[in-house]
Amino acid sequence: MQKITFYGWQVGMQKVAFSFLLRDRGGLNIKEAHESTVRVLNEQPVTLEVSAELALQLLAQAEVLGVKCRLES
Known part of the structure; x- marks a missing residue:
C-alpha cells in the first residue's frame, strides 16, 4: 500500500x-x-x-487537473 497526499492547488x-x-x-x-x-x-x-500502482496513477491524473500532490513513504 502507498499513501498519496493532496496538499494544494494551482490556478485553473x-x-x-x-x-x-x-x-x-x-x-x-x-x-x-x-x-x-x-x-x-x-x-x-x-x-x-x-495500492502503489493506483497511487502513481492518481498522482499523474491529479497533477494534470492542477492538484499539488506527493507520494508518502
Whole structure:
C-alpha cells in the first residue's frame, strides 16, 4: 500500500474533475470526495492509502487537473 497526499492547488484546478477522480479511482463516496476537494482548496492536506500502482496513477491524473500532490513513504 502507498499513501498519496493532496496538499494544494494551482490556478485553473479542475475541482469537479478532481472530485470525480477521488470518487471513481480513490474509492471515496461522493460526500467524501467533495469534502476532500474542499479541504485541498483550503490547502488542508488529504491523504489516501491505495495500492502503489493506483497511487502513481492518481498522482499523474491529479497533477494534470492542477492538484499539488506527493507520494508518502
